[in-house]
Amino acid sequence: xxxxxxxxxQVVIPLVSAPLCLLLRNPRHAWAxxxxxxxxxxxxxxxxxxRVYAEGTISYAIGAxxxxxxxxxxxxxxxxxxxxxxxxxxxxxxxxxxxxxxxxIARKHITLFYTCYLLCLTGLLGIVVxxxxxxxxxxxxxxxxxxxxxxxxGSTRRALTAAFQYLVMGTIGATFILIGVxxxxxxxxxxxxxxxxxxxxxxxxxxxxxxxFAFVTVGVSIKLALFPLHIWxxxxxxxxxSVVSAFMAATATKAGMYVLLRFFFTVFGNQxxxxxxxxxxxxxxxxxxxILVASLVSVFxxxxxxxxxxxxxxxxxxxxxxxxxxxxxxxxxxxxxMVNHALIKGALFLALGCVFLRLGSVTLxxxxxxxxxxxxxxxAFVAGGLSLIGMPLTAGFISKWYLVSAVLAAxxxxxxxxxxxxSLLALIYIWRVVEAAYFNAPDAAMHKVKEAxxxxxxxxxxxxxxxxxxxxxxxxxxxxxxxxxxxxxxAALQ
Amino acid sequence: MSNLLGxxxxxxxxxxxxxxxxxxxxxxxxxxxxxxxxxxxTSVFILFISMAxxxxxxAPIIAEGISVYSNPLPHVLILTxxxxxLATTALGLALVVRxxxxxxxxxxxxxxxxxxxx
Numbered sequence: 064x065x066x067x068x069x070x071x072x073q074v075v076i077p078l079v080s081a082p083l084c085l086l087l088r089n090p091r092h093a094w095a096x097x098x099x100x101x102x103x104x105x106x107x108x109x110x111x112x113x114r115v116y117a118e119g120t121i122s123y124a125i126g127a128x129x130x131x132x133x134x135x136x137x138x139x140x141x142x143x144x145x146x147x148x149x150x151x152x153x154x155x156x157x158x159x160x161x162x163x164x165x166x167x168i169a170r171k172h173i174t175l176f177y178t179c180y181l182l183c184l185t186g187l188l189g190i191v192v193x194x195x196x197x198x199x200x201x202x203x204x205x206x207x208x209x210x211x212x213x214x215x216x217g218s219t220r221r222a223l224t225a226a227f228q229y230l231v232m233g234t235i236g237a238t239f240i241l242i243g244v245x246x247x248x249x250x251x252x253x254x255x256x257x258x259x260x261x262x263x264x265x266x267x268x269x270x271x272x273x274x275x276f277a278f279v280t281v282g283v284s285i286k287l288a289l290f291p292l293h294i295w296x297x298x299x300x301x302x303x304x305s306v307v308s309a310f311m312a313a314t315a316t317k318a319g320m321y322v323l324l325r326f327f328f329t330v331f332g333n334q335x336x337x338x339x340x341x342x343x344x345x346x347x348x349x350x351x352x353x354i355l356v357a358s359l360v361s362v363f364x365x366x367x368x369x370x371x372x373x374x375x376x377x378x379x380x381x382x383x384x385x386x387x388x389x390x391x392x393x394x395x396x397x398x399x400x401m402v403n404h405a406l407i408k409g410a411l412f413l414a415l416g417c418v419f420l421r422l423g424s425v426t427l428x429x430x431x432x433x434x435x436x437x438x439x440x441x442x443a444f445v446a447g448g449l450s451l452i453g454m455p456l457t458a459g460f461i462s463k464w465y466l467v468s469a470v471l472a473a474x475x476x477x478x479x480x481x482x483x484x485x486s487l488l489a490l491i492y493i494w495r496v497v498e499a500a501y502f503n504a505p506d507a508a509m510h511k512v513k514e515a516x517x518x519x520x521x522x523x524x525x526x527x528x529x530x531x532x533x534x535x536x537x538x539x540x541x542x543x544x545x546x547x548x549x550x551x552x553x554a555a556l557q
Numbered sequence: 558m559s560n561l562l563g564x565x566x567x568x569x570x571x572x573x574x575x576x577x578x579x580x581x582x583x584x585x586x587x588x589x590x591x592x593x594x595x596x597x598x599t600s601v602f603i604l605f606i607s608m609a610x611x612x613x614x615x616a617p618i619i620a621e622g623i624s625v626y627s628n629p630l631p632h633v634l635i636l637t638x639x640x641x642x643l644a645t646t647a648l649g650l651a652l653v654v655r656x657x658x659x660x661x662x663x664x665x666x667x668x669x670x671x672x673x674x675x
Contacts, residue, residue: 197634204641208648215652220659221675224668227652231581231590234645238598241638245601248631249608 070123070136073107074189081181090173097177098157108150115143131255137194141547145191145321148405152313153184159522160306163416167218167304182209190318196244196254207233214303225298232295239282246275259330267335279326287319290353293376300372305416312375313409317401328551337389346387353380358488367425378404385466392469394548399465402540403458410447410526414440417515432505436512441500443523448493450530453486458533566607573600585665591649598642605631
């Protein structure tokens with residue numbers, strides 16, 4: 064009974080827990096509750112992923128209303144991989160959040176923070192499991208609205224303007240998606256994604272469908288911060304509380320990419336998206352611009368959090384570059400990088416949160432000589448940085464390996480050079496942090512700085528550990544990504 | 558000409574959408590931005606609702622002698638979307654209140670100037 068309803072539980076558990084969390088006035092209780100819930104969510108995600116891995120795609124009719132009339136939850140291999148990433152990151156950051164949040168957020172707001180966190184988790188998981196285009200919009204807005212609140216809880220006033228800017232851009236993006244879904248419904252009379260895919264080919268050569276495609280693409284591109292629609296991201300990540308930066312960098316943009324994959328491959332189909340509408344060429348151009356421009360901006364940035372934020376924009380470019388190839392190898396590379404970037408940026412932002420806890424600042428000049436006082440934190444940062452650069456034996460290397468092979472297989476060798484050049488740029492900006500923390504003499508004020516507490520170091524090192532594990536044995540992630548890519552591209556070929 | 562007038566609902570949608578969008582982009586006042594965003598979203602609601610109307614269609618209640626019904630589904634969808642838009646507007650205005658408390662202004666240009674000074 065319980066097992067049969069796992070797809071619904073994946074979303075319902077955090078959704079119902081959020082208002083209950085609000086009733087717990089005590090911050091400690093709210094934290095314990097959110098930790099318990101996120102652990103349960105992870106357990107459900109693992110069970111679901113196992114089932115998908117063993118038995119194939121799960122289709123679940125909400126309220127037993129038969130598809131396509133009712134809302135269908137549909138989890139295939141790509142979805143299984145995504146819920147694993149989102150739920151795992153969501154659970155790993157909770158032990159970390161207790162100290163970090165107590166330091167960065169006013170006591171009276173802490174309960175609200177955990178409530179919004181659970182809602183955000185609900186929305187992100189919902190985006191992945193749903194098989195209904197309108198339901199996807201609703202979940203997107205649940206996750207977006209709660210993430211605006213999470214960002215606005217940052218410790219400086221600029222967090223408020225960053226949240227407002229994200230609210231304006233995010234709402235425009237979501238409304239664009241809504242327009243696209245409306246136009247699709249107008250032409251096909253259905254909202255179920257599988258059903259849409261079956262009915263679309265009959266009407267595909269109309270202006271309405273082309274306009275719908277354009278609206279959905281631009282809307283999703285805002286949500287996943289594709290260059291040049293990324294301008295909300297650097298401020299949002301820089302001024303959000305540390306835990307929120309880690310959570311958002313690791314999950315929110317990934318959910319956006321998942322939506323892009325769903326619409327491009329499952330709903331509109333490979334043929335229409337890439338041959339008729341030339342989305343591949345456009346995305347490739349934007350991805351190249353994202354990788355180059357954002358990496359260059361990172362090199363000159365003195366605030367390390369903002370440096371990582373711009374680096375995220377570049378890394379989003381890698382994933383989009385993989386997807387834009389529209390080949391099985393390319394989509395596989397994109398999916399692998401989605402997972403690996405969640406691990407890398409999650410770990411880096413967590414390490415940076417430890418620095419912020421002890422130092423109250425994350426600018427390069429304040430970090431001089433920090434490694435002597437916070438050796439474990441800075442070692443985690445360096446290890447994460449190596450993975451970001453793409454050192455062998457780290458997750459980042461696996462991503463770049465698959466991406467470069469996919470790019471070469473498609474015959475775009477200049478793009479392979481580009482990936483290597485931007486890895487060098489990553490080396491430069493990570494090196495600037497290393498130089499400040501390891502080779503510069505500490506200030507007098509630095510003597511009071513202690514190592515971060517174990518409750519924050521362990522989650523950061525856990526993610527670092529997974530980074531190295533994936534770097535050494537990537538077979539599980541690669542096989543899941545390959546199956547997901549096969550299913551996505553295969554669905555389009557039918 | 559009749560084609561242009563026949564699609565008057567779409568013209569209303571486009572005019573509202575562009576009015577809202579322009580306000581969001583061009584107005585420095587944050588409250589006006591929120592209002593623009595709301596108008597922008599409302600135009601999409603009208604797009605959905607007007608597509609549900611079927612000429613000569615009656616309300617979707619089964620009754621004798623009626624065979625053409627308007628589509629009730631877009632209304633239901635938009636009911637949800639209105640709730641979302643309400644939440645967005647409320648959250649946007651709440652953020653504007655907090656921004657005014659922190660900066661003493663709701664003008665985007667003045668906020669930028671203050672941010673540069675920090």
